[in-house]
Amino acid sequence: MGGGRVIVVGAGFSGLACALALAEAGAEPLVLEARDRVGGRTLSRPLPGGGWLDLGAQWIGPTQDRMYALVAAYGLETFPSPAVGAPTRLLDGRPATGEPAGLAGLLDTLDELAAGVDPVAPWRATGAAEWDRMTLGGWLDATAGDPVTARYAGRLLAGGLLAASPDEVSLLQMLFYLRSGGGAGSLLGMAGGAQQDRIVGGPAALAQRMADALPPGRLRLGAPVEAIAQDAAGVRVRAGDEVHAGDAVVVALAPALAGRVRYDPPLPALRDGLTQRMPMGAALKVHARYPTPFWRADGRSGVATTDTGPLTETVDNSLPGLPGGVLTGFSYGAQARALRRLPDAARRAALCDALVALFGPAAAEPAELIEYDWSADPWTRGCFCGLLTPGSWCDYGPELRAPVGRVHWAGTETATRWSGYLEGAVTAGERAAAEVLD
């Protein structure tokens, strides 16, 4: 088998899965991670009464086979998202029992269009050029037939799936993502969908076990990679004062961050152009911790969606068997950026107001409000993932996975199934490992 010495940049799920696959095949991976921890866009925070909060990615669901396999292989367990009670929905500021008119048909139409998009090469779709040049927001305005439905769908899809505003993503980016994740039902669903299960201890616990399974000495923390040089003899990767030599390198970073590494020779123009055109999404995930899951007494599930206000959706993130309740809210794109412009106290007040609008006065004063700003984290700079800007999929998409000499690309953005998810991160890392071993 062999495969030589391979430098892996980044110890998120993609880099870890890549390194494990390389080690298993007899190669010698060395993982360089900028932070003092592994796990990338996953991070757990212990709760005072026991349990934990997932500050980043948290769910897995059906067809994410590698993630379930890893959970089992590393001796962890999953538990289902709570599914008792009725969802809360505010439309145009008023409680609504059903979805807005025409939403189901709109999602069907998107799924039908997405069926024509091969996630391996979205730019080859018959309508690719046209879909790439229009924003999802523009398409919804023209198609939804009702402004409330358009706004609700835009927040649900661009927000809930891409952590963006409908105005900053193309229809083609949306269709790629829908297709990559098995369709709107699969992506949006709790039970039976991408939000079905959580991992005991959080995905961060799994990342730690994956890191622990690497052969000794194969992981350096606190080693931010600054430069990658390659020539006929191999690669040299500089992190701080150390230079590591190898036969190949796998960059398991989002493209926006991969573009900040200095390459010698410089990357080809189009590959570099890709990294200029794939900004990270902007999500604000906030956990409100309460003495009890009070919403359940009202017969509510804690799952809420709304087309107005700073929060687009909430879920019940309370842990089974532990005291207390947790409502987790999500704000996306323009709303998340507007929140970030507020001083701390004003932002926290706005978040509590939004929870009160959904769940009543009992939501007004959580025992604690916990945020983590992935956009401010210099080793992530946004979440959920990188998104190609309107007009860019057709011209730059082919560069996403194309190796540049000895430099290979991993990261969930390069996945063709479940791109943007933990599952995509893992399969992309394993794909890059196979590429190097070839």
Add this chain to the structure above:
Amino acid sequence: MGGGRVIVVGAGFSGLACALALAEAGAEPLVLEARDRVGGRTLSRPLPGGGWLDLGAQWIGPTQDRMYALVAAYGLETFPSPAVGAPTRLLDGRPATGEPAGLAGLLDTLDELAAGVDPVAPWRATGAAEWDRMTLGGWLDATAGDPVTARYAGRLLAGGLLAASPDEVSLLQMLFYLRSGGGAGSLLGMAGGAQQDRIVGGPAALAQRMADALPPGRLRLGAPVEAIAQDAAGVRVRAGDEVHAGDAVVVALAPALAGRVRYDPPLPALRDGLTQRMPMGAALKVHARYPTPFWRADGRSGVATTDTGPLTETVDNSLPGLPGGVLTGFSYGAQARALRRLPDAARRAALCDALVALFGPAAAEPAELIEYDWSADPWTRGCFCGLLTPGSWCDYGPELRAPVGRVHWAGTETATRWSGYLEGAVTAGERAAAEVLD
């Protein structure tokens, strides 16, 4: 006056103008330039029979007062772009004597909309949110009334002014640029417009004289800045093995490149987000050198525009009083990227074919075809300038010039008048110098 020691990152026109203004006020600038030359996006190449080619920016025009003043101050001269003969125009593949139907009205409409955009704060315009979410291409399709006019206008405006495709820029980005440059007539014109004059020796000669005017020892070439740290005591700027201390730093790079420097403490989320959302334009500028300016014998000016094929426009770049003729062609956005995907021979054949379509068989075999790929240049990575992606002006625009502690931002992208031009580079550098001196 004083102002202390100020590190200026980048010796393009913006960095040089900034450093000169600082020195004049009694501060101590130190300019760090990654390349072994000054001038940024300007570059001259000598011609065998005398004279030169401008491989990058080349024109100045009325109201670009600082540029004319610098030319005079540094003992250089300008000469007018040639203005003899008739323009060549291909519409839908056929020669046309006039502009496409409705073009003038379309430009008027854009200028009227642009009048409502304050280039200091485009996000405050009444229609800003709406204009930011739609692409120029989408607006033209809906407004032009004729597909040929829409395509021609899209190439002329998104291409000729922004070096992009109409599908990848927002209407708001276009309106900002139109307003910043004094309107469509001012921006598109030769005599009386932005393409009126050239500089003897090229702008690169002016940049060299500006650099020579810096106090001794105030410029380091071959010093690519990798990291900028700041605290209460000052700034420390690392370039290779050297660390330079100062009281403040002015980053005179395009935002996409400024985002590749490592900052300590890390930049605020929204400022970093800006650098993720302002990719460089994509232009291919090609000079075809011929024994004579043969097109003049046909009564043609050498200025050509077309709505089809890889080249959007050409000009006569022959030098007065020197033998030989030069046709300079421009390809933008998707067309430029498609050309870049071709092998060298195929690309050069496609370029010659495009010149033949415009100027006949005499254009088929230039003595030399000279390209310079700014997108492949690691210290530029595209041209003419950085452009905010659709949906980004409203949320990220306010970060363009806002200093972050001791870190200030220059570069033509930060200009409010003639943004994207040499004039904007100079005034932005001088504005940043004033900011630091304050």
